[in-house]
Amino acid sequence: MKCIKTTLIAFATVFMTMTAAAQYSEYEVKAAYIFNFAKFIEWPANYIDGDTLYLCVYKNDPFGIILEKTMIGRKANGKDWKIRRIASLAETDKCHMLFLSDIKQHEALQVIKSIGNKPIVTIGDELGFLCEIGGTINFLPQFSERQFEINKDVANDIGLKISPKLLLLAKIISTKEDEF
Amino acid sequence: MACNKCKFATTAVRIVCCLALAILAQSAAAQYSQSERKQLKTANNFFETGLYEKALPIYIQLDSVIDDINLRYQIGLCYLKSRFEQEKSVSYLEEASVSAGTLVPLDVLWNLGDAYHVAYRFEDAMREYNKYITRTAKNDKADINKLNHCKRMITVCRNAIEITEQPYKVDIEPMMSLYTAESDFNPLISADESVMLFMRETGVGKGYETSLHIMISTKDADNAWAKPENVNLELDHKLQNQTAMLAGLSPDGHTVFLNFGEGLNKDIYSGKLQGKTITEVKKLNKNINTPYYEGAASITPDGTKLFFVSDRPGGLGGRDIYMSTLNKKGEWDEPVNLGDKINTKFNEDAPHIHYDGQTLFFSSQGHNTIGGKDIFKSRRTNGMWTEPENLGFTNTTIDDLSFVLNASGEYGYFSTSRNNSYGRQTIMKVGYKDPIPLTLVKGTVLAGTPPKPIKVDIKVYDKTTHEQIKYVYTPDTETGKYLMIFPPAKNYQLVISTPNFMPQLINIHIPYQNYFYELYQEITLQPIKLNNSEIGEEVMVNNVFYDIYKTAEADSITNNNSPQQPIYYEHLLELVENIIQTSDTINKLSYNTQSKKEKAQLKKNTDDLLSLIEDAINTSDSVTLSILDANSKQKDKVTETHFYTDGIKSKSVTMQVIGQDTFYTASPIDLSRFEIPTRNHSSINRQENINPVLFKVSQPDQRKVVHKHTLYYKLNESTLTAESKKELQQIIDLLIDNASIGAEINGYADTQGERSHNMNLSQLRAQNVLKYLIENNVDGRKIITQGHGESTARGKYDSRTHEMNYRRVEIILFELKD
Numbered sequence: 001m002k003c004i005k006t007t008l009i010a011f012a013t014v015f016m017t018m019t020a021a022a023q024y025s026e027y028e029v030k031a032a033y034i035f036n037f038a039k040f041i042e043w044p045a046n047y048i049d050g051d052t053l054y055l056c057v058y059k060n061d062p063f064g065i066i067l068e069k070t071m072i073g074r075k076a077n078g079k080d081w082k083i084r085r086i087a088s089l090a091e092t093d094k095c096h097m098l099f100l101s102d103i104k105q106h107e108a109l110q111v112i113k114s115i116g117n118k119p120i121v122t123i124g125d126e127l128g129f130l131c132e133i134g135g136t137i138n139f140l141p142q143f144s145e146r147q148f149e150i151n152k153d154v155a156n157d158i159g160l161k162i163s164p165k166l167l168l169l170a171k172i173i174s175t176k177e178d179e180f
Numbered sequence: 181m182a183c184n185k186c187k188f189a190t191t192a193v194r195i196v197c198c199l200a201l202a203i204l205a206q207s208a209a210a211q212y213s214q215s216e217r218k219q220l221k222t223a224n225n226f227f228e229t230g231l232y233e234k235a236l237p238i239y240i241q242l243d244s245v246i247d248d249i250n251l252r253y254q255i256g257l258c259y260l261k262s263r264f265e266q267e268k269s270v271s272y273l274e275e276a277s278v279s280a281g282t283l284v285p286l287d288v289l290w291n292l293g294d295a296y297h298v299a300y301r302f303e304d305a306m307r308e309y310n311k312y313i314t315r316t317a318k319n320d321k322a323d324i325n326k327l328n329h330c331k332r333m334i335t336v337c338r339n340a341i342e343i344t345e346q347p348y349k350v351d352i353e354p355m356m357s358l359y360t361a362e363s364d365f366n367p368l369i370s371a372d373e374s375v376m377l378f379m380r381e382t383g384v385g386k387g388y389e390t391s392l393h394i395m396i397s398t399k400d401a402d403n404a405w406a407k408p409e410n411v412n413l414e415l416d417h418k419l420q421n422q423t424a425m426l427a428g429l430s431p432d433g434h435t436v437f438l439n440f441g442e443g444l445n446k447d448i449y450s451g452k453l454q455g456k457t458i459t460e461v462k463k464l465n466k467n468i469n470t471p472y473y474e475g476a477a478s479i480t481p482d483g484t485k486l487f488f489v490s491d492r493p494g495g496l497g498g499r500d501i502y503m504s505t506l507n508k509k510g511e512w513d514e515p516v517n518l519g520d521k522i523n524t525k526f527n528e529d530a531p532h533i534h535y536d537g538q539t540l541f542f543s544s545q546g547h548n549t550i551g552g553k554d555i556f557k558s559r560r561t562n563g564m565w566t567e568p569e570n571l572g573f574t575n576t577t578i579d580d581l582s583f584v585l586n587a588s589g590e591y592g593y594f595s596t597s598r599n600n601s602y603g604r605q606t607i608m609k610v611g612y613k614d615p616i617p618l619t620l621v622k623g624t625v626l627a628g629t630p631p632k633p634i635k636v637d638i639k640v641y642d643k644t645t646h647e648q649i650k651y652v653y654t655p656d657t658e659t660g661k662y663l664m665i666f667p668p669a670k671n672y673q674l675v676i677s678t679p680n681f682m683p684q685l686i687n688i689h690i691p692y693q694n695y696f697y698e699l700y701q702e703i704t705l706q707p708i709k710l711n712n713s714e715i716g717e718e719v720m721v722n723n724v725f726y727d728i729y730k731t732a733e734a735d736s737i738t739n740n741n742s743p744q745q746p747i748y749y750e751h752l753l754e755l756v757e758n759i760i761q762t763s764d765t766i767n768k769l770s771y772n773t774q775s776k777k778e779k780a781q782l783k784k785n786t787d788d789l790l791s792l793i794e795d796a797i798n799t800s801d802s803v804t805l806s807i808l809d810a811n812s813k814q815k816d817k818v819t820e821t822h823f824y825t826d827g828i829k830s831k832s833v834t835m836q837v838i839g840q841d842t843f844y845t846a847s848p849i850d851l852s853r854f855e856i857p858t859r860n861h862s863s864i865n866r867q868e869n870i871n872p873v874l875f876k877v878s879q880p881d882q883r884k885v886v887h888k889h890t891l892y893y894k895l896n897e898s899t900l901t902a903e904s905k906k907e908l909q910q911i912i913d914l915l916i917d918n919a920s921i922g923a924e925i926n927g928y929a930d931t932q933g934e935r936s937h938n939m940n941l942s943q944l945r946a947q948n949v950l951k952y953l954i955e956n957n958v959d960g961r962k963i964i965t966q967g968h969g970e971s972t973a974r975g976k977y978d979s980r981t982h983e984m985n986y987r988r989v990e991i992i993l994f995e996l997k998d
Contacts, residue, residue: 024811026812036790036794040797104913142810143809147809166797169797
């Protein structure tokens with residue numbers, strides 16, 4: 001009996017989510033994903049100084065005020081959010097997450113290089129090349145099989161621990177060809 | 181239109197004139213002093229000439245001192261005929277009707293019928309008309325016009341009883357933002373409702389001279405109609421002294437039709453609306469304009485059909501609606517009368533052909549009017565007009581002038597003087613609940629860094645018939661904005677020409693749909709530069725579809741209590757309209773301009789969304805994420821790069837024959853793969869396009885040379901100088917960014933020294949470049965290297981001073997042809 005009840009609740013939840021889902025715009029959804037990525041990623045000890053997570057948006061910002069609406073006033077794993085919009089590579093220093101939208105591959109490459117081994121989660125906005133060139137996460141276009149892809153090798157290399165739960169839902173990219 | 185109103189029912193005026201003379205004769209019998217008789221004469225003169233407003237106070241004055249039932253009759257008639265306080269006529273005429281056929285002419289019966297009709301007392305009106313018919317039945321000399329009037333009015337009253345009893349499924353409210361104490365009428369809108377023009381008559385019911393003005397209102401940043409302003413008219417001297425009347429507005433809001441003319445010979449002119457000014461006012465040709473009356477006009481979205489009003493001979497009586505087609509020379513052809521389905525022996529006016537090209541709204545005194553002119557609707561199916569349907573909610577027992585409906589069929593505008601004792605018109609907004617299945621495409625063409633709107637020429641063709649679809653697509657010269665309206669289930673080709681860029685051919689598919697769609701499109705053009713020369717261009721097409729219906733439907737499930745009009749739906753509509761109005765970048769989609777009331781709701785929505793995703797991750801629930809993905813509103817983006825052959829733009833275009841026109845455009849961009857998401861879909865897997873381009877096995881003739889670059893070397897040197905590295909940087913960026921671009925690296929040496937050494941040297945030079953490119957993240961699979969040894973490729977060896985020309989590496993960037 002309890003089982004049936006749980007199933008019903010689960011079904012109802014899915015049903016509700018279906019209907020609720022229709023209301024969101026692309027970047028509302030992406031902002032919500034980013035918020036949740038932070039909950040399922042562990043940065044190296046002491047890398048996050050204090051209780052603030054810095055989310056940076058590099059140059060092109062498609063969110064408008066959505067990031068503020070989604071992040072500000074809410075905590076991810078006990079940490080407050082700060083949104084920074086940056087225009088130069090030097091400013092990537094103070095970022096924990098770095099969102100890249102509408103940039104060319106060669107420019108993305110410069111960003112990735114400048115980050116080096118720092119545990120900064122780079123998140124691409126449907127940048128098909130990002131995970132190939134050393135980015136961590138990339139959103140996939142609508143109606144793809146998965147909603148985002150993760151390069152777990154990059155994450156390992158720079159010392160990020162990504163929850164297996166998140167990896168389960170991602171399209172996994174591996175750049176280490178010898179690893180089978 | 182106001183003029184039509186003044187002149188309406190000329191027969192009735194004639195009847196009244198005869199009547200007045202009769203009264204003049206009769207009143208001689210009553211007890212009048214000489215001065216009172218003089219006053220009465222003055223009043224009667226005013227009455228005869230139709231100046232009821234001036235006659236009325238004199239009659240009232242006399243009525244206070246003389247007991248004459250005919251004075252009361254005259255007062256009743258003045259109220260009835262003037263635009264003032266028509267409802268007051270009833271009591272005077274009721275009193276006079278008691279003496280009908282004795283002290284007062286029998287006509288008072290049908291006059292009272294008219295008064296009851298105006299006051300919505302239809303049963304009473306019919307009774308009075310019938311009395312008149314009965315009382316004159318035995319009189320051979322009875323005025324046939326009066327009898328016909330009574331018979332017609334009985335029918336009208338029957339219509340009115342039937343139509344006024346029907347419930348209306350629309351919301352009507354006055355447009356408070358436009359509201360003034362003046363009389364506003366004849367509202368005209370562009371298809372997207374970004375512009376409204378209307379007529380304003382100042383001074384109505386205020387006792388001073390009235391005057392007519394053309395007004396304009398546009399939507400402000402909050403998507404509300406801004407305070408209307410006077411339109412400036414740039415007219416040549418011939419027209420300057422004439423009163424301009426609005427006749428129509430094109431769906432894109434760029435062309436205004438106006439009426440000018442003396443007396444009853446009005447003609448139709450067209451003008452360009454730029455900002456708040458109408459310029460380039462020109463008279464339409466002689467097929468449209470005759471020595472008779474030509475009035476209101478309405479043009480189809482494709483710009484090929486003009487519906488207009490004329491009372492030229494050969495019609496069905498009074499003013500009729502005609503249609504003219506634009507011929508191949510771009511001139512209006514001989515018009516055709518719309519025929520007896522639309523036109524009657526009475527007057528027809530104010531055609532508004534809806535943007536679907538098939539629904540016609542018009543006003544008529546015929547058909548089943550409930551009095552005066554009413555608004556009717558007819559649809560064209562199989563080449564025939566359907567029986568006009570009385571629109572009902574707009575219509576009153578007096579004249580209803582015009583009606584316009586926006587492209588989605590959700591909002592309409594009309595003016596009414598209902599509930600206004602002084603006959604002042606007020607513009608009303610109507611909310612409908614059954615949208616029309618059209619796709620409205622609104623877009624901008626941008627170019628440069630940062631992207632700015634540019635001047636652009638757009639031509640649109642129906643892909644099946646190859647016919648050009650004209651007119652509406654003319655983008656605004658200032659802003660590059662364009663507007664198109666597409667019937668569903670067709671393929672279209674857009675040819676976009678701009679200065680400095682190759683013409684672009686874009687294929688669009690508008691699928692079958694049964695509800696209204698809006699598409700916001702932004703086309704961005706950027707040059708691709710390499711070492712200061714333009715080697716190609718990038719075209720980006722961003723599409724955002726707004727599936728209003730789906731959102732509303734989904735939302736109605738969550739808000740079970742109010743399935744008809746959820747708050748969020750209203751908000752979304754507002755948001756959508758806002759975006760379309762402002763035509764800002766697509767990013768603006770993200771800016772929510774919600775009211776305080778909705779803020780709490782939106783915060784809750786965000787909370788729901790966050791926990792929805794968190795729960796899905798915690799439970800590895802990929803299904804929920806897929807559903808979320810499929811139901812969120814997303815933009816579609818296509819980026820195409822076109823590289824010029826040998827860096828020459830004109831060499832890079834291909835010939836396209838569309839219909840009878842030939843274009844040289846860049847290779848077509850196909851947007852057809854972007855199906856408008858169908859309702860109820862759960863997931864569509866987009867094909868991921870990963871076909872590695874096989875540069876190395878490609879034959880030279882399959883390659884299109886995009887750019888050549890040469891690096892020079894010192895004697896016996898093969899390493900790259902700092903300068904060479906700098907020169908290579910842009911090539912590296914280009915190779916990284918463009919999967920379709922490959923490079924040939926050809927090394928050469930001069931003729932000094934051993935031939936075999938020179939072969940090695942040339943290979944080394946090429947290899948060093950290759951190495952440098954790979955170190956800088958260029959995919960090595962895209963590069964073909966070759967050492968050519970001693971080179972005389974640049975002509976015959978003649979002088980040692982030119983030796984340096986042979987010590988070089990040539991980098992040829994190429995694109996594989998499709």
